Amino acid sequence: MSFLKDFSKSLLDAINKLRGSTGDEAALKEFIRDIQRILLKADVNVNIVLEISKKLQEKIKEEPPQGFTRKDLILKELYDSLIEILGGRTKHRLQLNPDSLNVIMLVGIQGSGKTTTAAKLAYYLKNRNYKVGLVCADTYRLGAYHQLKQLAEKINVPFYGEPDAKDSIELALKGIEALSDKCNVIIVDTAGRHKNEQALIEEMKLMASKINPTHVILVIDATIGQAAYNQAKAFNEATKIGSIILTKLDGSAKGGGAISAAKATNSRVIFVGLGEKIEEFEEFDPVSFTNQLLGLGDIDLLSRKIEEARIEQKIKAEKFMRGEFNLKELVEQIKEFRKLGPLSKLLSLLPGFSIELPEDALKEAEKNLDKWEAIINSMTKEEIANPKIIDKSRARRIARGSGTDVKDVEKLLMAYNMMKRNVKRLKRLGFNVPIK
Numbered sequence: 001m002s003f004l005k006d007f008s009k010s011l012l013d014a015i016n017k018l019r020g021s022t023g024d025e026a027a028l029k030e031f032i033r034d035i036q037r038i039l040l041k042a043d044v045n046v047n048i049v050l051e052i053s054k055k056l057q058e059k060i061k062e063e064p065p066q067g068f069t070r071k072d073l074i075l076k077e078l079y080d081s082l083i084e085i086l087g088g089r090t091k092h093r094l095q096l097n098p099d100s101l102n103v104i105m106l107v108g109i110q111g112s113g114k115t116t117t118a119a120k121l122a123y124y125l126k127n128r129n130y131k132v133g134l135v136c137a138d139t140y141r142l143g144a145y146h147q148l149k150q151l152a153e154k155i156n157v158p159f160y161g162e163p164d165a166k167d168s169i170e171l172a173l174k175g176i177e178a179l180s181d182k183c184n185v186i187i188v189d190t191a192g193r194h195k196n197e198q199a200l201i202e203e204m205k206l207m208a209s210k211i212n213p214t215h216v217i218l219v220i221d222a223t224i225g226q227a228a229y230n231q232a233k234a235f236n237e238a239t240k241i242g243s244i245i246l247t248k249l250d251g252s253a254k255g256g257g258a259i260s261a262a263k264a265t266n267s268r269v270i271f272v273g274l275g276e277k278i279e280e281f282e283e284f285d286p287v288s289f290t291n292q293l294l295g296l297g298d299i300d301l302l303s304r305k306i307e308e309a310r311i312e313q314k315i316k317a318e319k320f321m322r323g324e325f326n327l328k329e330l331v332e333q334i335k336e337f338r339k340l341g342p343l344s345k346l347l348s349l350l351p352g353f354s355i356e357l358p359e360d361a362l363k364e365a366e367k368n369l370d371k372w373e374a375i376i377n378s379m380t381k382e383e384i385a386n387p388k389i390i391d392k393s394r395a396r397r398i399a400r401g402s403g404t405d406v407k408d409v410e411k412l413l414m415a416y417n418m419m420k421r422n423v424k425r426l427k428r429l430g431f432n433v434p435i436k
Contacts, residue, residue: 010038015075023071025060031074032056045229048263052081079290086286087268092243093283094215094270098130102185103176103211107204107239108219109231110192113247115144117219117273118189119151120281121245124271125185126157133183135175136161137207138191139168140200148189155278158182169207176211188213201238208239215242217270220261222248232261241265246284247273327384328376330416371404372412378402387413 014034021027032053039049059073083089096102104121108114115138122132134152136159138144145163152159160175172188179186188211190204208216218232218241235241244261246269261269269284376384378401383390390398395409402409 007038007042010041011035014038018071018074021071023069028060028070028074029057035078045263048085048229052078055081082290083286085263086289087284089287092268092270094243096125096130096185096214098184100184101180102215103213104185104187104215104217105208105211105213105239106187106189106217106219106245107235107241108192109221110141112192112219112221113273114192114219115147115189116151116276117245117247117281118148118187119155120273120278121271122152122157122185122187123155123278124281126155130185131183132185132187133158133160133175133179135159135172135179135186135188137168137172137175137188139165139171140191144189144191151278168203169210172207172211201234204235205238216240217243217245218261218265218267219245219247222246229261229263232265236265236267241267243267243270245269245271245273325420327379327387327412327416330419371402371408374402375399375404375409375412387416 014031017034018027018031021031035056036049036053039052040046055077056074059077060070062070062073064070064073106114106118106121115136118134122134126132134148134157136145136148138148145161149159149161158179160178162171162174165171168191172190175188176186190207191200216239218235220232232241232244244265244267246261269286271281272284274280274282375398378398379390383394383398390409390413392406395406398409399406
Protein backbone atom coordinates (compact mmCIF):
# COMPACT_ATOMS: atom_id res chain seq x y z
CA MET A 1 0.00 0.00 0.00
CA SER A 2 1.70 3.17 -1.18
CA PHE A 3 -0.11 5.30 1.41
CA LEU A 4 1.22 3.16 4.27
CA LYS A 5 4.69 3.15 2.76
CA ASP A 6 4.89 6.96 2.46
CA PHE A 7 3.14 7.66 5.77
CA SER A 8 5.25 5.08 7.61
CA LYS A 9 8.49 6.57 6.29
CA SER A 10 7.51 10.07 7.43
CA LEU A 11 6.50 8.86 10.89
CA LEU A 12 9.58 6.67 11.22
CA ASP A 13 11.84 9.61 10.33
CA ALA A 14 10.14 11.79 12.97
CA ILE A 15 10.35 9.05 15.61
CA ASN A 16 14.02 8.34 14.94
CA LYS A 17 14.74 12.07 15.07
CA LEU A 18 13.10 12.25 18.51
CA ARG A 19 14.89 9.16 19.77
CA GLY A 20 18.22 10.60 18.68
CA SER A 21 17.56 13.88 20.49
CA THR A 22 18.27 14.82 24.10
CA GLY A 23 14.55 14.63 24.80
CA ASP A 24 14.43 18.17 26.21
CA GLU A 25 11.31 20.33 25.93
CA ALA A 26 12.43 21.91 22.65
CA ALA A 27 12.97 18.48 21.02
CA LEU A 28 9.58 17.24 22.23
CA LYS A 29 7.79 20.32 20.87
CA GLU A 30 9.57 19.94 17.54
CA PHE A 31 8.41 16.31 17.38
CA ILE A 32 4.80 17.41 17.96
CA ARG A 33 5.10 19.93 15.10
CA ASP A 34 6.52 17.17 12.87
CA ILE A 35 3.57 14.90 13.71
CA GLN A 36 1.11 17.71 12.96
CA ARG A 37 2.61 18.20 9.50
CA ILE A 38 2.64 14.46 8.76
CA LEU A 39 -0.99 13.92 9.82
CA LEU A 40 -2.23 16.96 7.88
CA LYS A 41 -0.32 15.82 4.80
CA ALA A 42 -2.05 12.43 5.18
CA ASP A 43 -5.39 14.29 5.09
CA VAL A 44 -6.34 13.63 8.69
CA ASN A 45 -8.99 16.16 9.71
CA VAL A 46 -7.47 19.28 11.29
CA ASN A 47 -9.63 18.99 14.45
CA ILE A 48 -8.35 15.45 15.03
CA VAL A 49 -4.77 16.64 14.51
CA LEU A 50 -5.31 19.38 17.12
CA GLU A 51 -6.81 16.86 19.55
CA ILE A 52 -3.81 14.51 19.18
CA SER A 53 -1.41 17.47 19.49
CA LYS A 54 -3.03 18.58 22.74
CA LYS A 55 -2.63 15.10 24.23
CA LEU A 56 1.04 14.99 23.17
CA GLN A 57 1.69 18.43 24.67
CA GLU A 58 0.21 17.33 28.00
CA LYS A 59 2.81 14.55 28.15
CA ILE A 60 5.64 17.11 28.14
CA LYS A 61 4.62 18.14 31.68
CA GLU A 62 3.86 14.63 32.95
CA GLU A 63 6.30 12.73 35.12
CA PRO A 64 7.10 9.34 33.52
CA PRO A 65 7.08 6.11 35.55
CA GLN A 66 10.43 4.96 36.90
CA GLY A 67 12.69 3.67 34.13
CA PHE A 68 11.01 5.65 31.34
CA THR A 69 11.48 9.08 29.77
CA ARG A 70 9.20 11.79 28.44
CA LYS A 71 10.24 10.69 24.96
CA ASP A 72 8.71 7.31 25.76
CA LEU A 73 5.52 8.96 27.04
CA ILE A 74 5.14 11.04 23.85
CA LEU A 75 5.57 7.98 21.62
CA LYS A 76 3.11 5.96 23.71
CA GLU A 77 0.53 8.77 23.53
CA LEU A 78 0.82 9.05 19.73
CA TYR A 79 0.46 5.29 19.38
CA ASP A 80 -2.48 5.02 21.78
CA SER A 81 -4.27 8.05 20.26
CA LEU A 82 -4.20 6.56 16.78
CA ILE A 83 -5.41 3.17 18.02
CA GLU A 84 -8.18 4.78 20.09
CA ILE A 85 -9.48 6.81 17.14
CA LEU A 86 -9.44 3.75 14.89
CA GLY A 87 -11.47 1.67 17.31
CA GLY A 88 -9.29 0.57 20.23
CA ARG A 89 -7.17 -2.49 20.87
CA THR A 90 -10.01 -4.96 20.34
CA LYS A 91 -10.68 -5.93 16.74
CA HIS A 92 -14.27 -4.98 15.94
CA ARG A 93 -16.15 -7.71 14.12
CA LEU A 94 -19.46 -7.54 12.30
CA GLN A 95 -21.96 -9.11 14.70
CA LEU A 96 -24.46 -11.31 12.85
CA ASN A 97 -27.02 -13.82 14.10
CA PRO A 98 -27.07 -16.92 11.86
CA ASP A 99 -30.47 -17.93 13.28
CA SER A 100 -32.31 -14.79 12.19
CA LEU A 101 -32.43 -12.36 9.26
CA ASN A 102 -29.63 -9.77 9.18
CA VAL A 103 -30.13 -6.78 6.89
CA ILE A 104 -27.04 -4.74 6.05
CA MET A 105 -27.57 -1.33 4.44
CA LEU A 106 -24.51 0.09 2.65
CA VAL A 107 -24.34 3.89 2.29
CA GLY A 108 -21.72 6.27 0.91
CA ILE A 109 -20.99 8.97 -1.65
CA GLN A 110 -20.80 8.41 -5.38
CA GLY A 111 -17.72 6.54 -6.55
CA SER A 112 -16.81 5.15 -3.13
CA GLY A 113 -16.92 1.57 -4.43
CA LYS A 114 -20.13 0.56 -2.67
CA THR A 115 -21.35 -1.89 -5.31
CA THR A 116 -18.02 -3.72 -5.51
CA THR A 117 -17.83 -3.65 -1.69
CA ALA A 118 -21.31 -5.18 -1.44
CA ALA A 119 -20.12 -8.14 -3.50
CA LYS A 120 -16.84 -8.39 -1.58
CA LEU A 121 -18.70 -8.44 1.74
CA ALA A 122 -21.15 -11.03 0.41
CA TYR A 123 -18.27 -13.22 -0.78
CA TYR A 124 -16.49 -12.83 2.59
CA LEU A 125 -19.61 -13.82 4.56
CA LYS A 126 -20.52 -16.65 2.18
CA ASN A 127 -17.09 -18.19 2.85
CA ARG A 128 -17.99 -18.12 6.54
CA ASN A 129 -21.12 -20.20 5.97
CA TYR A 130 -23.69 -17.39 5.89
CA LYS A 131 -26.50 -17.55 3.32
CA VAL A 132 -26.04 -14.17 1.68
CA GLY A 133 -28.22 -12.29 -0.82
CA LEU A 134 -27.66 -8.99 -2.65
CA VAL A 135 -30.29 -6.33 -3.34
CA CYS A 136 -29.71 -3.43 -5.76
CA ALA A 137 -31.66 -0.44 -4.38
CA ASP A 138 -29.82 2.12 -6.52
CA THR A 139 -32.32 3.62 -8.98
CA TYR A 140 -30.10 6.54 -10.00
CA ARG A 141 -26.81 5.21 -11.37
CA LEU A 142 -27.03 3.69 -14.81
CA GLY A 143 -25.42 0.29 -14.75
CA ALA A 144 -25.75 -0.26 -10.98
CA TYR A 145 -28.27 -3.06 -11.53
CA HIS A 146 -26.17 -4.84 -14.18
CA GLN A 147 -22.91 -4.45 -12.23
CA LEU A 148 -24.29 -5.96 -9.01
CA LYS A 149 -26.16 -8.67 -10.90
CA GLN A 150 -22.95 -9.76 -12.66
CA LEU A 151 -21.01 -9.75 -9.39
CA ALA A 152 -23.74 -11.78 -7.65
CA GLU A 153 -23.58 -14.36 -10.44
CA LYS A 154 -19.79 -14.42 -10.25
CA ILE A 155 -19.78 -15.29 -6.54
CA ASN A 156 -22.95 -17.39 -6.86
CA VAL A 157 -25.27 -15.65 -4.38
CA PRO A 158 -28.99 -14.78 -4.81
CA PHE A 159 -29.74 -11.34 -6.29
CA TYR A 160 -32.74 -9.06 -6.53
CA GLY A 161 -33.12 -5.91 -8.61
CA GLU A 162 -35.40 -4.18 -11.12
CA PRO A 163 -33.57 -2.26 -13.87
CA ASP A 164 -36.50 0.09 -14.57
CA ALA A 165 -37.62 0.72 -10.96
CA LYS A 166 -38.01 4.34 -9.79
CA ASP A 167 -38.77 3.96 -6.08
CA SER A 168 -35.62 2.81 -4.26
CA ILE A 169 -37.36 2.29 -0.91
CA GLU A 170 -40.06 0.09 -2.41
CA LEU A 171 -37.34 -1.76 -4.33
CA ALA A 172 -35.35 -2.43 -1.13
CA LEU A 173 -38.46 -3.73 0.67
CA LYS A 174 -39.39 -6.03 -2.22
CA GLY A 175 -35.82 -7.33 -2.43
CA ILE A 176 -35.66 -8.15 1.27
CA GLU A 177 -39.04 -9.91 1.09
CA ALA A 178 -37.99 -11.91 -2.00
CA LEU A 179 -34.69 -13.12 -0.50
CA SER A 180 -35.63 -13.55 3.16
CA ASP A 181 -36.79 -17.18 2.77
CA LYS A 182 -33.41 -18.35 1.44
CA CYS A 183 -30.93 -15.96 3.10
CA ASN A 184 -29.93 -15.06 6.66
CA VAL A 185 -27.89 -12.04 5.50
CA ILE A 186 -29.21 -9.54 2.93
CA ILE A 187 -26.91 -6.74 1.77
CA VAL A 188 -28.74 -3.71 0.34
CA ASP A 189 -26.64 -1.60 -2.03
CA THR A 190 -28.03 1.97 -2.01
CA ALA A 191 -27.43 4.91 -4.33
CA GLY A 192 -24.36 7.05 -3.87
CA ARG A 193 -25.13 10.43 -2.39
CA HIS A 194 -23.33 13.58 -1.25
CA LYS A 195 -23.87 15.38 2.05
CA ASN A 196 -25.20 18.44 0.15
CA GLU A 197 -27.81 16.43 -1.79
CA GLN A 198 -30.54 16.91 0.77
CA ALA A 199 -33.23 14.99 -1.13
CA LEU A 200 -31.00 11.92 -1.36
CA ILE A 201 -30.01 12.22 2.31
CA GLU A 202 -33.71 12.34 3.26
CA GLU A 203 -34.36 9.31 1.06
CA MET A 204 -31.60 7.43 2.89
CA LYS A 205 -33.16 8.30 6.27
CA LEU A 206 -36.57 7.15 5.10
CA MET A 207 -35.19 3.90 3.66
CA ALA A 208 -33.43 3.12 6.95
CA SER A 209 -36.68 3.69 8.87
CA LYS A 210 -38.65 1.46 6.47
CA ILE A 211 -36.29 -1.52 6.07
CA ASN A 212 -35.01 -1.30 9.68
CA PRO A 213 -31.50 -2.62 8.92
CA THR A 214 -29.54 -4.65 11.46
CA HIS A 215 -26.42 -2.74 10.40
CA VAL A 216 -25.82 0.53 8.55
CA ILE A 217 -22.29 0.51 7.14
CA LEU A 218 -20.62 3.58 5.66
CA VAL A 219 -18.34 2.86 2.70
CA ILE A 220 -15.58 5.47 2.54
CA ASP A 221 -13.12 5.98 -0.32
CA ALA A 222 -9.68 6.48 1.26
CA THR A 223 -8.66 8.82 -1.58
CA ILE A 224 -11.11 11.59 -0.60
CA GLY A 225 -8.87 12.65 2.30
CA GLN A 226 -10.02 15.66 4.35
CA ALA A 227 -13.55 15.50 2.91
CA ALA A 228 -14.05 12.13 4.64
CA TYR A 229 -14.68 13.77 8.02
CA ASN A 230 -17.55 16.06 6.93
CA GLN A 231 -19.07 13.44 4.64
CA ALA A 232 -19.02 10.79 7.38
CA LYS A 233 -20.46 13.23 9.91
CA ALA A 234 -23.35 14.17 7.61
CA PHE A 235 -24.20 10.51 6.91
CA ASN A 236 -24.04 9.67 10.60
CA GLU A 237 -26.39 12.52 11.52
CA ALA A 238 -28.90 11.31 8.94
CA THR A 239 -28.66 7.58 9.67
CA LYS A 240 -26.68 6.34 12.66
CA ILE A 241 -23.60 4.61 11.26
CA GLY A 242 -22.67 1.35 12.96
CA SER A 243 -19.34 0.72 11.27
CA ILE A 244 -17.12 1.66 8.32
CA ILE A 245 -15.59 -0.11 5.36
CA LEU A 246 -12.60 1.68 3.89
CA THR A 247 -11.95 1.20 0.18
CA LYS A 248 -9.10 1.97 -2.24
CA LEU A 249 -6.41 1.86 0.42
CA ASP A 250 -4.06 0.27 -2.11
CA GLY A 251 -3.60 3.14 -4.56
CA SER A 252 -2.50 6.73 -4.11
CA ALA A 253 -4.75 7.18 -1.08
CA LYS A 254 -3.43 9.29 1.73
CA GLY A 255 -5.44 7.23 4.18
CA GLY A 256 -6.36 9.97 6.63
CA GLY A 257 -9.96 9.27 5.69
CA ALA A 258 -9.87 6.15 7.86
CA ILE A 259 -8.99 8.16 10.95
CA SER A 260 -11.31 11.05 10.08
CA ALA A 261 -14.36 8.92 9.27
CA ALA A 262 -14.01 6.80 12.40
CA LYS A 263 -13.79 9.91 14.57
CA ALA A 264 -16.70 11.69 12.86
CA THR A 265 -19.11 8.78 13.30
CA ASN A 266 -17.79 7.51 16.63
CA SER A 267 -17.73 4.07 15.01
CA ARG A 268 -15.10 1.61 13.86
CA VAL A 269 -13.51 0.59 10.62
CA ILE A 270 -14.30 -3.13 10.34
CA PHE A 271 -13.11 -4.00 6.81
CA VAL A 272 -10.71 -2.60 4.24
CA GLY A 273 -10.74 -3.11 0.49
CA LEU A 274 -7.24 -3.47 -0.89
CA GLY A 275 -7.84 -3.90 -4.63
CA GLU A 276 -10.34 -4.60 -7.38
CA LYS A 277 -10.50 -8.37 -6.95
CA ILE A 278 -13.39 -9.85 -4.95
CA GLU A 279 -11.04 -11.59 -2.51
CA GLU A 280 -9.00 -8.42 -1.82
CA PHE A 281 -10.99 -7.65 1.28
CA GLU A 282 -10.02 -8.20 4.91
CA GLU A 283 -10.90 -7.46 8.51
CA PHE A 284 -9.45 -4.26 9.89
CA ASP A 285 -7.15 -4.52 12.92
CA PRO A 286 -6.46 -1.08 14.55
CA VAL A 287 -3.30 -2.29 16.32
CA SER A 288 -1.82 -3.89 13.22
CA PHE A 289 -2.76 -0.87 11.09
CA THR A 290 -1.20 1.55 13.59
CA ASN A 291 1.96 -0.57 13.80
CA GLN A 292 2.24 -0.24 10.03
CA LEU A 293 1.63 3.50 10.21
CA LEU A 294 4.37 3.99 12.78
CA GLY A 295 6.66 1.49 11.11
CA LEU A 296 7.81 0.27 14.50
CA GLY A 297 6.34 -2.78 16.21
CA ASP A 298 8.37 -2.03 19.35
CA ILE A 299 6.20 0.99 20.19
CA ASP A 300 3.39 -1.41 21.02
CA LEU A 301 5.69 -3.14 23.51
CA LEU A 302 6.82 0.23 24.90
CA SER A 303 3.19 1.28 25.35
CA ARG A 304 2.36 -1.90 27.25
CA LYS A 305 5.44 -1.62 29.49
CA ILE A 306 4.62 1.96 30.46
CA GLU A 307 1.06 0.92 31.28
CA GLU A 308 2.31 -1.99 33.40
CA ALA A 309 4.71 0.35 35.22
CA ARG A 310 1.87 2.75 35.95
CA ILE A 311 -0.33 -0.06 37.30
CA GLU A 312 2.52 -1.33 39.48
CA GLN A 313 3.18 2.21 40.71
CA LYS A 314 -0.51 2.67 41.54
CA ILE A 315 -0.66 -0.63 43.44
CA LYS A 316 2.39 0.38 45.50
CA ALA A 317 0.88 3.80 46.22
CA GLU A 318 -2.42 2.25 47.30
CA LYS A 319 -0.59 -0.16 49.63
CA PHE A 320 1.32 2.80 51.03
CA MET A 321 -1.91 4.69 51.76
CA ARG A 322 -3.18 1.63 53.66
CA GLY A 323 -0.06 1.66 55.80
CA GLU A 324 1.22 -1.57 54.21
CA PHE A 325 4.85 -0.73 53.47
CA ASN A 326 8.32 -1.67 54.64
CA LEU A 327 11.34 0.61 55.02
CA LYS A 328 12.47 0.30 51.40
CA GLU A 329 8.97 0.97 50.08
CA LEU A 330 8.73 4.03 52.33
CA VAL A 331 11.81 5.61 50.73
CA GLU A 332 10.68 4.66 47.22
CA GLN A 333 7.23 6.18 47.78
CA ILE A 334 8.65 9.38 49.24
CA LYS A 335 10.79 9.69 46.09
CA GLU A 336 7.65 9.30 43.95
CA PHE A 337 5.85 11.94 46.02
CA ARG A 338 8.81 14.30 45.67
CA LYS A 339 8.36 14.30 41.88
CA LEU A 340 4.97 15.95 42.43
CA GLY A 341 6.48 18.80 44.44
CA PRO A 342 8.19 19.51 47.79
CA LEU A 343 7.40 16.74 50.25
CA SER A 344 6.49 19.20 52.99
CA LYS A 345 3.98 21.02 50.77
CA LEU A 346 2.42 17.79 49.51
CA LEU A 347 1.98 16.09 52.88
CA SER A 348 0.71 19.25 54.54
CA LEU A 349 -2.30 19.09 52.22
CA LEU A 350 -3.30 15.67 53.56
CA PRO A 351 -5.60 15.73 56.62
CA GLY A 352 -3.78 14.55 59.71
CA PHE A 353 -0.23 14.82 58.40
CA SER A 354 0.07 18.57 58.89
CA ILE A 355 -0.69 18.10 62.58
CA GLU A 356 1.49 15.08 63.31
CA LEU A 357 4.52 15.83 61.13
CA PRO A 358 6.26 19.12 61.95
CA GLU A 359 7.80 21.17 59.13
CA ASP A 360 11.32 20.49 60.43
CA ALA A 361 10.70 16.73 60.34
CA LEU A 362 9.44 16.91 56.76
CA LYS A 363 12.43 18.92 55.60
CA GLU A 364 14.70 16.52 57.44
CA ALA A 365 13.04 13.60 55.62
CA GLU A 366 13.73 15.23 52.26
CA LYS A 367 17.34 16.02 53.20
CA ASN A 368 18.06 12.53 54.51
CA LEU A 369 16.67 10.45 51.63
CA ASP A 370 20.10 9.53 50.24
CA LYS A 371 21.34 8.65 53.71
CA TRP A 372 18.25 6.54 54.34
CA GLU A 373 18.84 4.62 51.13
CA ALA A 374 22.37 3.77 52.24
CA ILE A 375 21.09 2.63 55.62
CA ILE A 376 18.40 0.40 54.09
CA ASN A 377 20.94 -1.11 51.67
CA SER A 378 22.93 -2.23 54.72
CA MET A 379 19.99 -4.05 56.25
CA THR A 380 19.03 -7.69 55.79
CA LYS A 381 15.77 -8.59 54.00
CA GLU A 382 14.33 -9.61 57.36
CA GLU A 383 15.18 -6.22 58.93
CA ILE A 384 13.62 -4.29 56.00
CA ALA A 385 10.42 -6.31 56.22
CA ASN A 386 10.20 -6.15 60.02
CA PRO A 387 12.12 -3.16 61.50
CA LYS A 388 10.92 -4.06 65.01
CA ILE A 389 13.73 -6.62 65.26
CA ILE A 390 16.42 -3.89 64.91
CA ASP A 391 18.00 -3.59 68.36
CA LYS A 392 21.11 -1.60 69.43
CA SER A 393 23.48 -4.29 68.15
CA ARG A 394 21.83 -4.44 64.73
CA ALA A 395 21.66 -0.63 64.54
CA ARG A 396 25.47 -0.40 65.13
CA ARG A 397 26.13 -2.97 62.40
CA ILE A 398 23.81 -1.17 59.95
CA ALA A 399 25.42 2.21 60.74
CA ARG A 400 28.93 0.83 60.14
CA GLY A 401 27.86 -0.77 56.85
CA SER A 402 26.23 2.41 55.57
CA GLY A 403 28.86 4.88 56.74
CA THR A 404 26.37 6.64 58.99
CA ASP A 405 25.74 7.10 62.68
CA VAL A 406 23.52 4.99 64.95
CA LYS A 407 21.43 8.14 65.49
CA ASP A 408 20.73 8.26 61.74
CA VAL A 409 19.42 4.69 61.86
CA GLU A 410 17.24 5.58 64.83
CA LYS A 411 15.88 8.68 63.02
CA LEU A 412 14.91 6.56 60.03
CA LEU A 413 13.08 4.08 62.27
CA MET A 414 11.30 6.91 64.09
CA ALA A 415 10.19 8.50 60.80
CA TYR A 416 9.02 5.12 59.52
CA ASN A 417 6.91 4.42 62.62
CA MET A 418 5.46 7.93 62.61
CA MET A 419 4.52 7.72 58.92
CA LYS A 420 2.90 4.33 59.41
CA ARG A 421 0.85 5.57 62.35
CA ASN A 422 -0.40 8.64 60.47
CA VAL A 423 -1.34 6.73 57.34
CA LYS A 424 -3.39 4.26 59.37
CA ARG A 425 -4.96 7.16 61.27
CA LEU A 426 -6.03 8.69 57.96
CA LYS A 427 -7.82 5.50 56.96
CA ARG A 428 -9.56 5.21 60.35
CA LEU A 429 -10.81 8.80 59.99
CA GLY A 430 -12.30 7.85 56.61
CA PHE A 431 -10.08 9.97 54.38
CA ASN A 432 -9.60 8.58 50.88
CA VAL A 433 -6.48 9.89 49.22
CA PRO A 434 -6.83 9.65 45.41
CA ILE A 435 -4.05 7.69 43.75
CA LYS A 436 -3.45 8.38 40.08
